[in-house]
Amino acid sequence: MxxxxxxxxxxxxxxxxxxxxxxxxxxxxxxxxxxxxxxxxxxxxxxxxxxxxxxxxxxxxxxxxxxxxxxxxxxxxxxxxxxxxxxxxxxxxxxxxxxxxxxxxxxxxxxxxxxxxxxxxxxxxxxxxxxxxxxxxxxxxxxxxxxKKINKINLPNSNGFQILNVNQIVYVSADSNYSIFYLDNKESIIVSRHLKEYQELLEKSGFSRIHKSTIINLKHLSDYTNKNGLIVKLSDNSEHVVSRRRSSEFLDTVRHYFKR
Known part of the structure; x- marks a missing residue:
């Protein structure tokens, strides 16, 4: 056609x-x-x-x-x-x-x-x-x-913007009015935007907000345990707390993600 x-x-x-x-x-x-x-x-x-x-x-x-x-x-x-x-x-x-x-x-x-x-x-x-x-x-x-799924995201900076493939992102954390992107090459990028904006952009692309200050990329999830609290481990060996309020939603998201 x-x-x-x-x-x-x-x-x-x-x-x-x-x-x-x-x-x-x-x-x-x-x-x-x-x-x-x-x-x-x-x-x-x-x-x-x-x-x-x-x-x-x-x-x-x-x-x-x-x-x-x-x-x-x-x-x-x-x-x-x-x-x-x-x-x-x-x-x-x-x-x-x-x-x-x-x-x-x-x-x-x-x-x-x-x-x-x-x-x-x-x-x-x-x-x-x-x-x-x-x-x-x-x-x-x-x-x-x-x-609603996105493959790329651009992060503004003082000189313009930087384009990332979302698979490069391991997790995003909040620091006051800033969001910090931690990448699979060990680099980090600070952006002057609230974490909630990126939650809305990324949540249909395999990301999950596990805490008020943290969004993780499920592609980089390597371990989850509730032995000493609710903890996830990512591919960069970083560990993050899953808030109890978000734990049920997180587990549902994980099940759905790995069924695909």
Whole structure:
């Protein structure tokens, strides 16, 4: 199945880079236009027959969210592409197919396009009446749950930001208004944001908050014991207390995680 798409981004390099990646790695996507702004993209949408929009968020005058009503009018789908991870939750709430951080990872792009094609087929089948409403809702719910998982996260610093694969993170601890990320290479990164923000971002990606001041990556969990209190040990040999208030939820999360 071939789908028609447009690229909307104010940066020339980003437009050209994404176009090249799609041409080489996603032959099922036919680029029908490239826009530098929301107003330019509106004209392309009105021209018709656009199935998918690759949409940057942080653009001057009007950000990408201003284009959403026009995208919805023509029943197109959205894949957000941006360098700013703080837009992630808002993007997901806007029912985007996916949300990709720049610089764009080829595998993430291919997966996002596969989702777009799948949902396009789902929509067409539904219009033909070949799929029940309950099945459609179930598939859509599973897809949206999957979108809440993130593979990368960017951590702001005084010079810009640093992009991490979430698998690099062993645990995150709170220190007043700061969050400290401890990585599998023994490095640590301090970010001036509350731990709760990162809990919301990471909880669908295999992380569990075990204490008011600690989030752990279950991928790095190596041991758990209640012999002398509730204690977990991680791959870096660090040990952490699981609060009694969170112990039941933690155990349920662990069981579900290792059943996958």
């Amino acid at each position: 071939t789908i028609n798409a447009i690229i909307v981004d104010d940066e020339e390099y980003s437009r050209k880079s994404l176009y090249f990646l799609l041409e080489v790695h996603c032959p099922n996507v036919k680029i029908k236009g490239i826009a530098k702004s929301v107003s330019e993209a509106k004209g392309m949408l009105l021209a018709g027959n656009i199935d998918l929009v690759f949409l940057d968020i942080a653009m001057p005058i009007e950000d990408g969210f201003y284009l959403l009503p026009d995208i919805q009018k023509v029943n197109s789908s959205v894949i957000f592409t941006t360098a700013y991870d703080q837009y992630g939750l808002k993007a997901l709430k806007a029912n985007a197919i996916d949300y990709i951080l720049k610089p764009i990872d080829i595998e993430e792009l291919k997966q996002a396009v596969e989702k777009a094609i799948y949902l396009r087929k789902l929509t067409l089948n539904n219009l033909r009446g070949s799929e029940s409403r309950n099945t459609k809702l179930q598939n859509l719910e599973e897809n949206l749950n999957d979108l």
